[in-house]
Amino acid sequence: MTDTFLNIASSxxxxxxxxxxxxxxxxxxxxxxxxxxxxxxxxxxxxxxxIYGAVYHIATGGIDPGRRAYARSVEGEPxxxxxxxxxxxxxxxxxxxxxxxxxxxxxRKLESGKITYxxxxxxxxxxxxxxxxxxxxxxxxxxxPLYLRxxxxxxxxxxxxxxxxxxxxxxxxxxxxxxxxxxDTGRQLARLLKEDFDRLRTILxxxxx
Amino acid sequence: MSTNxxxxxxxxxxxxxxxxxxxxxxxxxxxxxxxxxxxxxxxxAIESNGVRFFGMLTDVALEAxxxxxxxxxxxxxxxxxxxxxxxxxYTYGDAHVDNRLxxxxxxxxxxxxxxxxxxFTSVYIAEETDFDAxxxxxxxxxxxxxxxxxxxxxxxxxICIDLERFxxxxxxxxxxxxxxxxxxxxLLLAGLIRxxxxxxxxxxxxxxxxEQAQAENKKFVKGLRxxxxxxxxxxxxxxxxxxxxxxxxxxxFIGLNQIEVEDILLLQDELNLNATASESAYILKEKxxxxxxxxxxxxxxxxxxxxxxxxxQSVKALRNKLHALKNLPFVVDHSSIDSVNQIVxxxxxGKHIVIQFGKSDNMLSYILVANIVTRIIHEKxxxxxxxxxxSQKASDEPRRVMITIEEAxxxxxxxxxxxxxFGTIAREMRKxxxxxxxxxxxxxxxxxxxxxxxGTRVVALINDERDIDAVFTGVSGSSGLKTVLASLDSKxxxxxxxxxxxxxxxxxxxxxxxxxxxxxISGLELARSTVDWDDLDPDSQEEARQKAIExxxxxYG
Numbered sequence: 001m002t003d004t005f006l007n008i009a010s011s012x013x014x015x016x017x018x019x020x021x022x023x024x025x026x027x028x029x030x031x032x033x034x035x036x037x038x039x040x041x042x043x044x045x046x047x048x049x050x051i052y053g054a055v056y057h058i059a060t061g062g063i064d065p066g067r068r069a070y071a072r073s074v075e076g077e078p079x080x081x082x083x084x085x086x087x088x089x090x091x092x093x094x095x096x097x098x099x100x101x102x103x104x105x106x107x108r109k110l111e112s113g114k115i116t117y118x119x120x121x122x123x124x125x126x127x128x129x130x131x132x133x134x135x136x137x138x139x140x141x142x143x144x145p146l147y148l149r150x151x152x153x154x155x156x157x158x159x160x161x162x163x164x165x166x167x168x169x170x171x172x173x174x175x176x177x178x179x180x181x182x183x184d185t186g187r188q189l190a191r192l193l194k195e196d197f198d199r200l201r202t203i204l205x206x207x208x209x
Numbered sequence: 210m211s212t213n214x215x216x217x218x219x220x221x222x223x224x225x226x227x228x229x230x231x232x233x234x235x236x237x238x239x240x241x242x243x244x245x246x247x248x249x250x251x252x253x254a255i256e257s258n259g260v261r262f263f264g265m266l267t268d269v270a271l272e273a274x275x276x277x278x279x280x281x282x283x284x285x286x287x288x289x290x291x292x293x294x295x296x297x298x299y300t301y302g303d304a305h306v307d308n309r310l311x312x313x314x315x316x317x318x319x320x321x322x323x324x325x326x327x328x329f330t331s332v333y334i335a336e337e338t339d340f341d342a343x344x345x346x347x348x349x350x351x352x353x354x355x356x357x358x359x360x361x362x363x364x365x366x367x368i369c370i371d372l373e374r375f376x377x378x379x380x381x382x383x384x385x386x387x388x389x390x391x392x393x394x395x396l397l398l399a400g401l402i403r404x405x406x407x408x409x410x411x412x413x414x415x416x417x418x419x420e421q422a423q424a425e426n427k428k429f430v431k432g433l434r435x436x437x438x439x440x441x442x443x444x445x446x447x448x449x450x451x452x453x454x455x456x457x458x459x460x461x462f463i464g465l466n467q468i469e470v471e472d473i474l475l476l477q478d479e480l481n482l483n484a485t486a487s488e489s490a491y492i493l494k495e496k497x498x499x500x501x502x503x504x505x506x507x508x509x510x511x512x513x514x515x516x517x518x519x520x521x522q523s524v525k526a527l528r529n530k531l532h533a534l535k536n537l538p539f540v541v542d543h544s545s546i547d548s549v550n551q552i553v554x555x556x557x558x559g560k561h562i563v564i565q566f567g568k569s570d571n572m573l574s575y576i577l578v579a580n581i582v583t584r585i586i587h588e589k590x591x592x593x594x595x596x597x598x599x600s601q602k603a604s605d606e607p608r609r610v611m612i613t614i615e616e617a618x619x620x621x622x623x624x625x626x627x628x629x630x631f632g633t634i635a636r637e638m639r640k641x642x643x644x645x646x647x648x649x650x651x652x653x654x655x656x657x658x659x660x661x662x663x664g665t666r667v668v669a670l671i672n673d674e675r676d677i678d679a680v681f682t683g684v685s686g687s688s689g690l691k692t693v694l695a696s697l698d699s700k701x702x703x704x705x706x707x708x709x710x711x712x713x714x715x716x717x718x719x720x721x722x723x724x725x726x727x728x729x730i731s732g733l734e735l736a737r738s739t740v741d742w743d744d745l746d747p748d749s750q751e752e753a754r755q756k757a758i759e760x761x762x763x764x765y766g
Contacts, residue, residue, distance in 0.1 A: 186294035197277045197299060204291045 011129040027098040037165025039133040042124040050108040056157035057101035103154040105147045117146035135173040142170040145188035164206035222332045238302035250715035252335040257326035259314040267689030268305035309712035356400035359716030375709035376407045378664025379645040388669035407609035408556040419443040419563040448538035449567035464544025465502040479573045489523040584630040617647040618654035626656035635659040653679040664708035670697040
């Protein structure tokens with residue numbers, strides 16, 4: 001059971017800052033984080049639950065918070081740009097890091113495989129690995145739209161953009177039935193946003209591209 | 210009867226959100242079908258805690274949860290997804306359901322509602338099982354007392370009315386000209402004759418019921434005698450027969466001695482009588498008895514006025530106007546009531562009689578004859594019923610008679626309804642075993658007291674507000690039905706409500722065609738299609754065989 005849901009091969013980062021409602025992780029490779037709105041998972045300490053969350057923030061910067069990166073293209077002749085900068089300065093991959101922030105949306109009990117749309121009992125442990133969920137898991141998790149309410153209340157995240165991104169992923173992995181899923185989920189969203197038509201419209205319009 | 214069966218998901222309409230017993234239920238539409246496909250007049254079923262409610266969808270409204278969406282409505286430039294998502298959540302349809310019947314678990318038949326379903330109970334568009342539970346199925350094979358009058362708008366299943374209940378009261382068939390009143394009437398009469406529940410007397414003003422009639426599509430359809438041969442007799446007025454209209458079983462002539470003052474008053478419009486006419490007529494009747502018209506028409510008016518102490522001008526005017534009667538081809542100076550007696554006897558023996566007016570298809574002849582014949586029948590039936598009440602022998606019980614009159618408002622206007630025999634029959638109803646089948650296009654002209662006594666109403670399209678109001682006189686909770694009525698098609702659709710129908714229902718009228726002739730004559734055609742012969746045990750097979758033989762004998766002599 002455990003193997004089905006915890007695919008080590010797709011591990012993509014490591015938790016570096018954690019709380020019950022969300023955590024920050026560092027990507028294993030520079031500039032290789034999970035996508036914005038991507039569904040990620042991390043095991044809890046006892047190894048009994050998977051904690052699901054959506055990526056809402058991605059940032060790359062220096063390892064030393066005191067030292068800011070500076071422009072490298074201004075040195076040397078001829079001028080080196082884009083990837084050439086990295087080739088010319090291989091140490092950069094060591095000096096820089098990519099971090100991504102995740103909002104926690106729900107858990108899955110590994111024993112039963114059942115998904116609950118609640119916070120876990122304990123936050124994801126520091127230094128545990130974060131993996132990007134595969135398509136089946138994404139379909140599983142978004143089958144019931146109960147995660148939407150938590151998502152809409154995530155004050156730390158750009159909620160409209162994040163919801164739209166998650167819905168786009170959910171619709172894309174479903175292929176031809178994606179459109180109908182989008183309409184059904186959209187309706188649930190509309191129920192939650194009964195009093196706020198403009199917000200709903202913003203999200204839905206972002207879902208379609 | 211179990212009320213739990215798996216309903217088809219596509220029949221899901223929505224859920225009950227509010228309502229009351231008196232005002233009906235509000236149903237939030239959650240169906241997967243687009244709003245455009247939800248029509249008023251549809252029959253719905255609501256299952257709630259073991260009770261199955263039946264109602265009719267009478268109205269659909271557009272609603273929105275918030276005003277902001279109405280202030281800035283998503284137009285054509287809005288993405289399709291937004292519009293699709295809004296439908297059913299921000300904007301939704303609200304249906305109004307007129308709840309009529311309830312079937313309690315363990316009951317065989319539904320009863321009028323005295324309770325309402327709980328909040329958020331699921332509402333479904335009715336399926337065959339529901340129609341079956343409410344309207345039963347046609348039983349031509351077992352006598353045909355349950356008669357299929359049509360089918361629902363969107364399903365292939367029979368809607369039946371109980372003919373035994375139908376004949377217990379006076380009934381009405383209403384509709385604008387050209388909406389199929391005659392067809393509905395012919396259909397019901399065929400059902401009644403087939404089931405042999407009552408004798409029918411039909412005043413056939415336009416010669417449509419006896420032999421054959423022309424439908425609007427120029428085709429000819431069979432009349433009642435062509436269908437039922439000897440069970441139906443065609444009588445015509447003396448000297449008025451049209452060429453080529455088939456044989457007749459008797460002729461009617463009216464003697465001036467048979468005409469009562471009441472008959473003349475009914476003809477007020479047709480004869481253009483003035484207000485003093487009735488007074489003079491009563492004076493003359495007092496003086497001369499039966500012969501008052503003959504004396505008036507043949508005698509010297511001044512002499513008559515002096516003798517009877519009536520106003521001379523008034524007598525002269527009445528004399529001039531009553532001359533029109535004498536010119537009618539079937540009116541003679543003196544007649545005994547033999548021909549009408551014969552009609553009564555035939556009716557009592559179970560025959561059905563169509564009275565044709567042939568060439569005399571004017572209002573004057575029609576009203577005069579219908580009134581006189583009906584009056585005499587009513588008198589005779591009164592005697593028969595009194596005799597039966599005294600003897601209390603089953604053999605003396607008179608056979609029920611239903612009298613079909615077209616243009617009924619002429620007999621039943623508020624001005625004359627109190628005096629005419631039709632008014633009396635409509636009010637006294639079944640006490641004297643004579644009821645009316647009123648066929649009319651102007652129900653608002655019929656006395657409201659009489660309209661309120663009408664048991665079963667079959668209503669085709671009517672547009673006039675006053676007529677619509679009139680049709681629903683004496684019907685509770687009719688406001689929703691009015692919208693349904695106004696939205697009927699102008700052809701082959703009707704609303705059936707009242708005594709013989711368990712609840713109001715919109716039907717597509719059963720076609721009156723070859724298939725119908727076959728079914729109605731033998732009843733076997735239908736029986737074969739519903740009961741597989743091989744499924745019957747040998748006894749039932751034999752019984753059915755005997756029944757068929759008897760039926761053929763009965764029909765063809």
